[in-house]
Amino acid sequence: MVRETIIHSDLSVVRVEVTVEGIVQGVGFRPFIHRLARRYHITGRVHNFSGGVVIQAEGRSADVEAFVRALPDEKPPIARIENISVGELDAVGDSEFVITASREAAGGTILLSPDVATCLDCTRELFDPHDHRYRYPFINCTNCGPRFTIISSVPYDRPNTTMQPFTMCPQCQAEYEDINDRRYHAQPNACPACGPQVELAVGNKHYGGEAAIRQTIELLVQGKIVAVKGLGGFHLACDAANDQTVRTLRRRKGREEKALAIMSASVVDIDTYAELTEAARDLLDGSIRPIVLLKKKDGALIAEAVAPDSKYYGVMTPYTPLHHLLLDDDRLLALVMTSGNLSEEPLATDNEEAQSRLGHIADAFLLHNRAIQVGCDDSVVRPTSLGLTIMRRARGYVPFPVSTQKDLGKVLAVGAHLKNTFCLTDGRNAFLSQHIGDLDNAETLDYFQWCVDHLQDVLRIEPELIAHDLHPDYLSTRYALRLAEERGLQAVGVQHHHAHIASCMVENSLEGEALGIACDGTGFGEDGCVWGCEILAASYDDYRRLAHLEYVPLPGGEQAIREPWRMAAVYLARQGLLDEDIDFCRRLNQKQWRLLSQMIEKGINSPLASSAGRLFDAVAAILGLRYINTYEGQAAMMVEAAAAVAQGSYDYAISEEGDLMVMDPGPIFAGIVADLQADIDVGCIAARFHNTFVAMLADAAVRAAGVTGRKQVVLSGGTFQNELVLSDLHQQLGEAGLEVFIHQQVPPNDGGLSLGQAVVASERRI
Ligand SMILES: [Zn+2]
Ligand SMILES: [Zn+2]
Ligand SMILES: [Zn+2]
Incomplete structure (x- = not known):
């Protein structure tokens, strides 16, 4: 929001105070102000305060006006301006423009910068044999480098970062102090002479500097697994084209099926194995560089074991100089770069901790001596036709x-x-x-x-x-x-x-009451049941429940979440379809099922649930896609991955119990069983199931809109990571005259x- 004051456009001299709030510290903002002041013949001063910077600018009114206008337009690449306010002062006749010491103001929100991917200038220098930082794995400048993950305290100055133990050499110090230099006040500034260093440990052998990088690349090419210390944690890296190695990594890590992120040097390489959109290219070449989910291309040279369940690869491009160096080799199309933690454990950030925890997974460790203050995973996003869906919000955000x-x-x-x-x-x-x-x-x-x-x-x-x-x-x-x-x-x-x-x-920024469709796995309901497919009329302080998926028991509670076959049996049994001649029923372990149905009958550990996730689980099992989940959301994701583009849908029912609508997916199962018996392709059945699920939600939502008179509807919950559900429901609600809102800044999931x-x-x- 920019509030502008009217400055009289004559030749008289004016002085204004401009307060700029946002991420404007440690991102080259004050030098930028200084350059701008010179351009417009402005005198005065600039200083930091805890919430941003304050500028006093004096000059001819037209110049001051141009100066203020240029602030948001020409700001440094990684600065983020939240607010600019301008007030008038009396001219005092300063003779120059100066940067004055920071002032600690009480209160005021401090905005810290996220970590920023290596900028183009630094990347160019990294590969320039004549540059003093040629192939130096920690090159950075005011426009890029570590931030959030190295800050131990505020204000953001070098002594309050994990760069504190490294004393700048005279050359780095000179850059740091030169307002015309790209490294002016770049707190993590470093060079081979004075900054952090890498070290490769392979058994008892240790390699430093360039030898460590070269040797790491050789190990990766040979199919070894290397733990690589990065910005916010460790990655386990291996050649993503080597199926054998990827399988070994999975076995050692105890991560049998969940997709592994991969990293390639550039979009040119990625283009050989994944579908790139304009939005995806921007993300991969940008300053955040999250893991971007991209549709797989046929005939990709990426190992099958990288993402066996998914139609997507999770792809990154190098965001630190070290990554650029590791991928600077034609023999490596892509590296698996998965978080260096065992399943269920937090990220390893400390050298010794990583070596003890990852020792049985990694064949070698590429370490460095800059400490990680705070762990931060890679972010995960998916560009869709409706904008960006953030699945995991961490590094860069x-x-x-x-x-x-x-x-x-x-x-x-x-x-x-x-x-x-x-x-x-x-x-x-x-x-x-x-x-x-x-x-x-x-x-x-x-x-x-x-x-x-x-x-x-x-x-x-x-x-x-x-x-x-x-x-x-x-x-x-x-x-x-x-x-x-x-x-x-x-x-x-x-x-x-x-x-x-x-x-x-x-x-x-919605106000008042809106309709909300919340679909996910499980959430604690006010009636003691497990909720997970709900239509609410909600304001910020309260809500009314207008509709939910029909309750079904979860036999075994948590166990039913891990074992989708249980939900399939529950749904089929309710429809009297358990004796049908389909593969699922033939394979069903009757003894186990008898035990479960007794549990349900007696109400033992069989909570009632209205969960979208469990409905998808049931369909996954009936279609033979997944009987047991090895990670959260696996079966549901496989139903989405299986869905072909297909017409047609199944029946469903919506009943009204007082003010509450109940969406009954029961009839869907008769349709699925009939299609299976008619040998209809699983991809087509999965698509029809999606079509029906969306139609049922849209139907109930439109009725809810009729009852409440609300026209705004928001979509949230993990199920909206499913691109088909998200885009189809968005379209149908829009066509029904509702105004639909989705997440763009935070994940729809928990x-x-x-x-x-x-x-x-x-x-x-x-
Ligand atoms: Zn840079
Ligand atoms: Zn230096
Ligand atoms: Zn949830």
Whole structure:
């Protein structure tokens, strides 16, 4: 938002004070201001304050006006301007423009920069044999390099980063002090003479410098697995074209099927194995460089074992100089670059810790001596026809805030159990943490608590209110309640799907009441059932449940989530279809099923659920795609991957129980069984199932709109990572005259939940 004052356009001299808020520190903003001042013959001063920079600019009014206009237009590439305000002052007749010392203002939100991928200038220097930093793996400048992951405290100055132990050599120091240099005030500035160094450890052998890089490349080409220390953690790297090696990595890592991210030197290489869109190219060549999900191309030279369940590859391009060097070899089309952690454990960040934890996976370790202050995974995004879907928000995005129209005060929202992120708010800024992971063991919980403390410290936010999920057994809920008691703060429990809808509403600046369609795996419902396919009329402080998927029992609770075949049997049995002549029924273990049906009958560990995820699971098992999930969401993803483009749909029913609609997918199963018996292709059946699911949601939503008179509808929950469901439902609701809103800044899955919790809690503050 830029508020402009009217400056009289004559030759008189004026002086204004311009306050620029946003990420304007440590990104070359003050030198940029200085250059701009020279261009427009401006005198005065600029200094940093905790929330941004303040400029006093004096000159001829037309020049001052041009100067102010150029600020947002010509800002340095990684600066992010949130607000510019201009006030008039009396001219004082300064003779020059100076940069003055930073001032510590009390209060004011501090905006820290996320880590930024190596810029083009640095990349050019990296491969220029005449450059002093030729092939130096830590080259960076004001426009790129590590930020969030090296900051231990504020203000963002070198002593408060993990660059603190490295003293700049005279040449680096001169660059750092020269306002005309690209490395002016670049806190991580370093060169081979004074900065961090790499070291390769292969058994008892150690290699340093260039030898370490060359040797690592040889190991990778030979099919070895190398743990590579990066920006926010370790990657396990291996040749992505070598099926044998990729399988070995999976076996050692205990990650049998989930897709592995890969990295290629450039979009030219990626173009050989994945479908590139314009949006994808921009992401791959940009300054954030997340993992981008791209449709696989036929005949790709990437090992089958990289992403066996998915129609996508998760692809990155190098975002550190070290990555550029490792991929600078024609023998490597792509490297697997998967997080250096065992399944379920937090990211390894420390050299010794990594060596002990990853020792049985990696054949060698490419280490370096710049510490990682805070772990940060790679972000994962998918460009769609409707914009960007962020599946995992971490490196490159964090800690940039989501800005909200409402003042949220200072809230800590602790997020969900799976795909946890937490959220700290300060006024109109909502700072979501990096992806923490699934909070189901002590190590991840410790890491979560450490991250909460760290982010509070570096953002200087002292929460006044704590928000949590309603599930009493979530470790995050227990943590929130304990913290609230310790600090004497109010704790607000927020229903899971209400939080989903609120997060999408606030991201889209909606006000009042909107319709929300929340579809996911599981969330604790207010009636004690497991919810997961809900249509709500929601405002920020409250909601009404208008529709849900019909309840079915989850025999065995958690076990039913891990074993999709159980849900398939439940749905088929309800429709009296368990004796049909289809593969699933023939293969069903009758003894196991008898036990389950007794559990259901007696109500033993068989909670009722209205879960979209479990419905997809059931279909996956009946189609023979997946009987057991080895990771969360696997079966559902395979149904999406299997779906061909096909016409047709199945029956469903919607009944009304008082004010509540119940969506019954039962008739779908008769349709699927009939199609299977008619030898209809699985791809076609999967497509028809998608078509029906979307039609049922659209039908119920349109009825809900009729009842409530609401025309705005938001879509949230993990199911909306399914591109078919998202785009088809968006289109159908639009055609029905509704205004549809989706997530663009935070994940639709539980990774975005903490934002919604924060908003709801803020609204319910006493
Ligand atoms: Zn650079
Ligand atoms: Zn140096
Ligand atoms: Zn959820």
